[in-house]
Amino acid sequence: MSKKNFSDMSKEERQKIVWEMSDEDIDFSDIPEINEDFFKIAKRIEHPRKSKTNTVRNK
Numbered sequence: 001m002s003k004k005n006f007s008d009m010s011k012e013e014r015q016k017i018v019w020e021m022s023d024e025d026i027d028f029s030d031i032p033e034i035n036e037d038f039f040k041i042a043k044r045i046e047h048p049r050k051s052k053t054n055t056v057r058n059k
Contacts, residue, residue, distance in 0.1 A: 042056045
């Protein structure tokens with residue numbers, strides 16, 4: 001996929017492009033890989049609003 005300037009697009013245009021992307025088109029190179037070391041020190045965080053969603057963070 002060619003690089004596009006998403007800031008010049010409407011929300012609807014950006015959403016359409018993202019939804020039509022294949023997994024292979026997504027660039028994950030700037031996201032570190034999660035491994036066992038991450039989960040050794042990860043802690044479960046309770047959200048103040050008590051939602052049913054769980055969040056895992058690594059410090």
